[in-house]
Amino acid sequence: MASSSHNQPRFSYKITILLLVFTSLQLSSSTPSKSCLTPSSSKVIIAGNSTILSENRTFVLGFFNTSEESKWYLGIWYASIPTPTYVWVANRETPLSSRDASSLEIDGGKLTVKDNRDSRCDVVWESADGDFEGEGDVKLQEDGDLVLMDARGVVRWRSFDFPADTFLPGMNLTVGQTLTCWKSSNDPAPGKYSLRLRPPDYGEVELLADNNRMYWSSGNWTGNIFSGVPEMTLPYIYKFYFTNPFTETATFGYTETMTQQKPLTRFNIDSSGKIKQYTWSPQTEFWNMFWSEPENPCRVYGLCGDLGFCNAKSMVNPCKCFDGFQPLDGVGWGAGDFSAGCRRVGDDACSNDDKFEEIGDMTFDPEKIEALSGSRSDCERKCLSNCSCMALSYNPKTNSCKNYFGKLLNLGNSSSDLGIIQDSLNIRVHKGVIRKKIGVKTIILITTITSFLAIASIAIIILIILRKKMIKRKKLEEESVFPVTNLKVFTYKELHAATNGFSEQLGHGGFGAVFSGKVDSTLVAVKRLERPGGGEKEFRAEVCTIGNIQHVNLVRLIGFCSEESHRLLVYDYMPNGPLSSYLKNNGRTLDWEARFRIAIGTARGIAYLHEECRNCIIHCDIKPENILLDKDFSAKVSDFGLAKLIGRDFSRVLATMRGTWGYVAPEWISGVAITTKADVYSYGMTLLEILGGRRNVEGPPPEGGGGGESGSNEKWFFPPWAARRITEGDVAAVVDERLAGEYDVEEVERVGLVAVWCIQDEEATRPTMGMVVKMLEGVVEVAVPPPPKLLQALVSGESFRGVGGNSQNDTISRASDDESLSGMR
Ligand SMILES: *[C@@H]1O[C@H](CO)[C@@H](O)[C@H](O)[C@H]1NC(C)=O
Numbered sequence: 001m002a003s004s005s006h007n008q009p010r011f012s013y014k015i016t017i018l019l020l021v022f023t024s025l026q027l028s029s030s031t032p033s034k035s036c037l038t039p040s041s042s043k044v045i046i047a048g049n050s051t052i053l054s055e056n057r058t059f060v061l062g063f064f065n066t067s068e069e070s071k072w073y074l075g076i077w078y079a080s081i082p083t084p085t086y087v088w089v090a091n092r093e094t095p096l097s098s099r100d101a102s103s104l105e106i107d108g109g110k111l112t113v114k115d116n117r118d119s120r121c122d123v124v125w126e127s128a129d130g131d132f133e134g135e136g137d138v139k140l141q142e143d144g145d146l147v148l149m150d151a152r153g154v155v156r157w158r159s160f161d162f163p164a165d166t167f168l169p170g171m172n173l174t175v176g177q178t179l180t181c182w183k184s185s186n187d188p189a190p191g192k193y194s195l196r197l198r199p200p201d202y203g204e205v206e207l208l209a210d211n212n213r214m215y216w217s218s219g220n221w222t223g224n225i226f227s228g229v230p231e232m233t234l235p236y237i238y239k240f241y242f243t244n245p246f247t248e249t250a251t252f253g254y255t256e257t258m259t260q261q262k263p264l265t266r267f268n269i270d271s272s273g274k275i276k277q278y279t280w281s282p283q284t285e286f287w288n289m290f291w292s293e294p295e296n297p298c299r300v301y302g303l304c305g306d307l308g309f310c311n312a313k314s315m316v317n318p319c320k321c322f323d324g325f326q327p328l329d330g331v332g333w334g335a336g337d338f339s340a341g342c343r344r345v346g347d348d349a350c351s352n353d354d355k356f357e358e359i360g361d362m363t364f365d366p367e368k369i370e371a372l373s374g375s376r377s378d379c380e381r382k383c384l385s386n387c388s389c390m391a392l393s394y395n396p397k398t399n400s401c402k403n404y405f406g407k408l409l410n411l412g413n414s415s416s417d418l419g420i421i422q423d424s425l426n427i428r429v430h431k432g433v434i435r436k437k438i439g440v441k442t443i444i445l446i447t448t449i450t451s452f453l454a455i456a457s458i459a460i461i462i463l464i465i466l467r468k469k470m471i472k473r474k475k476l477e478e479e480s481v482f483p484v485t486n487l488k489v490f491t492y493k494e495l496h497a498a499t500n501g502f503s504e505q506l507g508h509g510g511f512g513a514v515f516s517g518k519v520d521s522t523l524v525a526v527k528r529l530e531r532p533g534g535g536e537k538e539f540r541a542e543v544c545t546i547g548n549i550q551h552v553n554l555v556r557l558i559g560f561c562s563e564e565s566h567r568l569l570v571y572d573y574m575p576n577g578p579l580s581s582y583l584k585n586n587g588r589t590l591d592w593e594a595r596f597r598i599a600i601g602t603a604r605g606i607a608y609l610h611e612e613c614r615n616c617i618i619h620c621d622i623k624p625e626n627i628l629l630d631k632d633f634s635a636k637v638s639d640f641g642l643a644k645l646i647g648r649d650f651s652r653v654l655a656t657m658r659g660t661w662g663y664v665a666p667e668w669i670s671g672v673a674i675t676t677k678a679d680v681y682s683y684g685m686t687l688l689e690i691l692g693g694r695r696n697v698e699g700p701p702p703e704g705g706g707g708g709e710s711g712s713n714e715k716w717f718f719p720p721w722a723a724r725r726i727t728e729g730d731v732a733a734v735v736d737e738r739l740a741g742e743y744d745v746e747e748v749e750r751v752g753l754v755a756v757w758c759i760q761d762e763e764a765t766r767p768t769m770g771m772v773v774k775m776l777e778g779v780v781e782v783a784v785p786p787p788p789k790l791l792q793a794l795v796s797g798e799s800f801r802g803v804g805g806n807s808q809n810d811t812i813s814r815a816s817d818d819e820s821l822s823g824m825r
């Protein structure tokens with residue numbers, strides 16, 4: 001008896017030890033499935049931090065996280081580039097909390113993602129049933145397709161059939177499949193926007209909000225492109241196919257035509273509802289976006305959510321909340337998911353003494369409208385009595401109003417935005433919001449003013465001492481850095497004063513805003529760089545390089561400022577502004593003599609950058625906006641050297657691709673190294689504009705400009721038409737009508753031929769800038785070039801046709817274009 005009572009505790013002690021050993025074994029085990037009670041058929045493919053690479057290391061499969069929060073996903077991304085870019089995600093809605101305890105397994109003919117913490121073996125995601133017995137295997141193919149094969153090697157399931165937000169070469173879009181955007185930039189859960197073949201015909205693709213509202217479509221398949229996407233013919237590195245269009249078995253996809261050195265390329269539906277196409281540029285280590293729809297972010301249905309205001313012109317963030325409102329989901333808002341919209345500041349949803357704030361003429365879509373007649377105060381009272389009444393429009397002429405209930409979506413400020421109703425809008429705001437704010441502020445001010453004064457005076461004394469020391473040190477530094485250039489170093493304060501507090505904006509380019517100012521009573525232009533990349537040292541080194549470049553046809557850099565986060569460049573002021581301002585239909589114009597001089601001057605400036613300064617500089621952004629005119633109307637090229645200065649951010653140059661399509665050489669798209677010939681191409685496009693006295697891509701007509709119903713997104717692409725005329729010997733058809741025949745025929749012919757030489761598809765066929773100068777000067781004879789094929793391909797597209805304002809009896813008629821466009825929109 002006694003012995004047994006002694007045995008008992010010893011026995012349980014042993015069990016405890018065993019358990020301990022067992023659990024610690026589990027913890028250190030690298031294949032967690034062993035400890036789980038899974039069927040023996042399960043096979044672990046990857047676990048924890050292990051990954052699978054495709055054969056040639058293009059793609060990798062593994063677990064990843066996108067934020068500091070412990071959320072892990074199984075996904076596929078590019079193995080060969082430094083920017084994490086996920087092309088497929090398995091457990092989009094069910095993140096794992098730890099990578100170490102996660103695994104991908106083949107289990108019962110399916111792929112499963114398991115959470116093995118505490119031996120739970122929870123299946124957080126599984127693929128569709130592959131319907132086979134036995135082990136099977138997976139393979140990550142070179143094109144990014146993850147395939148599940150049975151024991152005999154037959155493919156039973158593939159990730160390409162279950163796309164996430166990315167459309168890769170080799171992938172097929174078929175009836176019933178959709179691509180769905182991420183909820184926000186760091187949340188792969190399915191978001192609001194998706195892409196699919198458009199039912200019931202399946203002859204085009206469409207973008208949808210909430211799986212039911214179409215807000216963009218491609219237009220019908222014409223046999224080789226979609227009618228609304230003429231650019232599809234341009235990128236010669238892809239081939240698009242659409243087998244069995246207009247049937248239930250329709251299959252759309254694309255392949256790369258290159259077999260060697262394929263650039264990485266992808267289409268992506270982003271969380272702001274746009275479809276974008278990117279190509280990886282190894283040179284800049286950046287994804288170059290070169291196509292995107294819809295162009296206007298405010299045409300994406302419900303982008304800014306309830307009560308969110310959409311501004312297409314804002315470059316950083318299109319959505320904002322009105323005063324007295326704040327984002328409902330601040331975190332999502334910061335990550336680019338605006339769909340939750342705005343809510344009132346404060347706790348109450350509504351109150352009887354709310355007031356109405358006029359926010360002006362708006363376009364919007366209310367959930368429900370109630371029309372009333374009566375005085376303004378009647379309408380207001382009626383609205384105040386119901387908490388779901390959010391806004392009203394009052395018409396004093398008819399003494400009536402409309403009250404709006406529920407959600408107020410697609411609030412915008414322009415007729416090209418999505419909203420259906422356009423009216424002067426008064427939104428309901430908290431009466432106390434503004435007053436309370438002031439009240440609180442006043443109290444704080446009064447109570448803190450005395451203590452603040454005391455602290456401030458001490459701080460100021462310390463600051464003054466520190467500043468004096470710093471200025472001394474800085475001056476020493478600067479002198480040692482700039483022994484050769486005569487660049488002036490400005491303080492931010494000096495420039496702030498010189499530009500009158502940055503009050504007079506001259507323009508806004510790809511790199512930042514430009515302001516006019518005065519330094520020592522001479523006029524200057526001050527460029528404030530946005531989001532400058534690189535450090536202080538790199539900035540100074542680059543500025544030094546730019547400062548050393550001097551040529552009569554280049555804008556002179558006078559000085560700069562680099563203080564904390566401020567980076568500013570100070571240039572000579574050009575009184576006659578950019579060339580672009582002379583290319584408007586109804587604006588000032590230039591005579592031929594001036595145009596010819598500008599053409600040669602610009603060519604000389606660029607040639608100098610390419611050939612004569614110590615380090616060859618590729619401008620990367622030649623266009624009429626960057627050719628400035630001094631008081632004698634001599635051309636001065638501006639913004640040179642900035643592409644390098646801004647570093648990786650110079651993809652911004654391409655960000656508004658459709659707008660500047662006319663200037664960008666085709667090799668930008670293919671991701672190959674950019675040479676000086678890219679500038680030659682852009683210069684050629686600019687020459688056509690000088691010749692025609694117009695823009696290559698004419699935007700939609702000015703708002704409310706009587707455009708009527710003929711589709712507000714129409715665009716005319718001038719270069720293919722012009723190039724054909726010129727190569728056929730009919731340059732007169734291309735020349736600006738406003739010159740009324742007052743030009744030197746020989747010069748015009750030369751300029752036309754040179755322009756077409758510059759825009760040849762192949763870099764090697766384009767002349768160098770030095771040669772361009774000689775050709776224009778008439779020193780060398782100019783032969784007739786072949787018409788550029790890529791541009792001609794555009795002309796054969798359905799709607800993006802080149803029609804000059806001076807089209808004479810050209811076969812292409814504006815009316816037929818209007819039809820095809822308005823039918824599509
Ligand atoms: C993967 O994890 C193991 C331990 O869990 C660690 O020893 C190893 O260094 C990790 N490998 C990588 C590439 O992080």
Ligand SMILES: *[C@@H]1O[C@H](CO)[C@@H](O)[C@H](O)[C@H]1NC(C)=O
Binds near residue numbers: 055056142
């Ligand atoms: C991987 O690269 C080699 C050599 O370039 C090539 O022969 C092979 O076909 C490539 N494999 C795949 C799957 O693309």
Ligand SMILES: *[C@@H]1O[C@H](CO)[C@@H](O)[C@H](O)[C@H]1NC(C)=O
Binds near residue numbers: 065066067068069
């Ligand atoms: C992923 O998680 C690790 C910690 O487990 C963290 O150090 C890392 O910063 C996270 N990655 C991102 C992109 O936030």
Ligand SMILES: *[C@@H]1O[C@H](CO)[C@@H](O)[C@H](O)[C@H]1NC(C)=O
Binds near residue numbers: 160170171243253
């Ligand atoms: C995509 O469709 C084409 C043509 O229908 C077909 O040849 C190809 O095998 C399909 N690819 C995939 C991954 O299903």
Ligand SMILES: *[C@@H]1O[C@H](CO)[C@@H](O)[C@H](O)[C@H]1NC(C)=O
Binds near residue numbers: 368388389405
């Ligand atoms: C408020 O207005 C909405 C929409 O007209 C209506 O459905 C709801 O019943 C109203 N609520 C009250 C309390 O009157």
Ligand SMILES: *[C@@H]1O[C@H](CO)[C@@H](O)[C@H](O)[C@H]1NC(C)=O
Binds near residue numbers: 309311359360
């Ligand atoms: C709407 O546009 C007008 C002029 O374009 C501008 O004055 C006004 O401030 C804009 N409203 C908002 C809310 O941005």
Ligand SMILES: *[C@@H]1O[C@H](CO)[C@@H](O)[C@H](O)[C@H]1NC(C)=O
Binds near residue numbers: 201219220824
């Ligand atoms: C596209 O084709 C379908 C079916 O042929 C037709 O009903 C529809 O009107 C076409 N859409 C356009 C924009 O031409």
